[in-house]
Amino acid sequence: MxxxxxxxxxxxxxxxxxxxxxxxxxxxxxxxxxxxxxxxxxxxxxxxxxxxxxxxxxxxxxxxxxxxxxxxxxxxxxxxxxxxxxxxxxxxxxxxxxxxxxxxxxxxxxxxxxxxxxxxxxxxxxxxxxxxxLGPEPVAEDFDAAVLAESLRGRRCSIKAALLNQHLVAGVGNIYACEALHRARISPRVPAGSLATRTGRPTPRCRRLAPAIKSILERAIAAGGSTLRDFAAPDGAAGAYPSSFRVYGRDGLRCRRNGCDGVIRVFTQQGRSTFVCPRCQRS
Ligand SMILES: [Zn+2]
The missing domain is CATH 3.20.190.10 (MutM-like, N-terminal)
Structure with a gap:
């Protein structure tokens, strides 16, 4: 999709x-x-x-x-x-x-x-x-940890589910949710609300996640989108992003983070495949 x-x-x-x-x-x-x-x-x-x-x-x-x-x-x-x-x-x-x-x-x-x-x-x-x-636009200039924390505040679903919820953040799907959580070293299972304080301020994990979401999306846009099945831009050009996926579709392969010797695993969350490095995304 x-x-x-x-x-x-x-x-x-x-x-x-x-x-x-x-x-x-x-x-x-x-x-x-x-x-x-x-x-x-x-x-x-x-x-x-x-x-x-x-x-x-x-x-x-x-x-x-x-x-x-x-x-x-x-x-x-x-x-x-x-x-x-x-x-x-x-x-x-x-x-x-x-x-x-x-x-x-x-x-x-x-x-x-x-x-x-x-x-x-x-x-x-x-x-x-x-x-x-729709929730905030993650590639907008004003999207930051404070905006993300406001979206996540009090949410009891997992952070992975929250990222897929278009009312909380607009436009993020399964692939880039997995990639952003890996980049920010956050377990997809943690409760979304734990990334905000009770007053709605961003926690350190939230301060890592907001820029991770933004930079992953911006890099993917710069690469022309992904070449997932069926996707092509109107000028026929196919994107080039999948070659740089760090977790998505890489179950059984070594984590690409420098210094991490974890092996990427896949499990199902809300019916969607979640790819995770159990070593560097522990909490
Ligand atoms: Zn890792």
Whole structure:
């Protein structure tokens, strides 16, 4: 599943390829993705210009010139591709064709159809049931240990579960949660609330974790997202991050931390694989 760095990579690629995206028309080729498309979606998007490609957590926000925003989630297998010219014979799973005024076509393909698209009024985004409830943006300039501690304060779930909770931190998924906890030398099992004091101040572990989350996501963005199955940026470029994973997918292999001779183990938390070095992530 694309996580924040992959979605950011898609956003940057769209922004670069489509600096002036005027939608001549939009063609829906199926009834919906994860949910049915809005009935008036084609009509409302026809003739609109996309003025800004933004992102919030794992969601792309295509802001239009009519005070409306298309919220896009790529689900498990959603991809955007920009084609020069018209797409006369759409491929299987090409569910949405955005025909651009400059003659090109932006195609949304999604074999498993776990993605979503919803057009909303831009000024209603803060009260949107999903977007409005997302936690702090971990690559934002003001994201730090104090912000993270405020999110974790009083939480009795594990820190791993807290990092995956989009209401507490936006955009972090399983891979980068494992990587950040390893980098910060924190056991995925510790209660999330133990990283904040009773008054909501960050503990030393929280002061290690916040910059770890940020730097891992920033490095992944710089590398162009990961090449996990099915992910590719709209220009066809695949990311290069997995080669630098330190725990994810490395069960049975030696820990990559200098001076640590631990062996990476995997176990299941909330149905997701957690990769951990039992030696340097003891508490
Ligand atoms: Zn280790």
């Amino acid at each position: 694309p996580e924040l760095p992959e979605v950011e990579t898609v956003r940057r690629s769209l922004e670069q390829q489509l600096p002036e995206a005027i939608l001549r028309r939009v063609q829906l080729r199926s009834r919906g993705l994860r949910w049915p498309f809005q009935k008036d979606l084609e009509h409302r998007l026809a003739g609109a210009a996309i003025t800004c490609f933004a992102r919030r957590g794992k969601y792309l926000l295509l802001h239009g010139d009519r005070a409306e925003t298309l919220i896009v989630h790529l689900g498990m297998t959603g991809t955007f591709t920009v084609y020069d010219g018209a797409v006369k014979r759409p491929a299987a799973h090409d569910h949405v064709l955005f025909v651009l005024a400059d003659g090109r076509t932006l195609v949304y393909n999604d074999p498993r159809r776990f993605g979503s698209m919803e057009l909303v009024r831009t000024d209603a985004l803060p009260s949107h049931p999903v977007i409005g409830r």
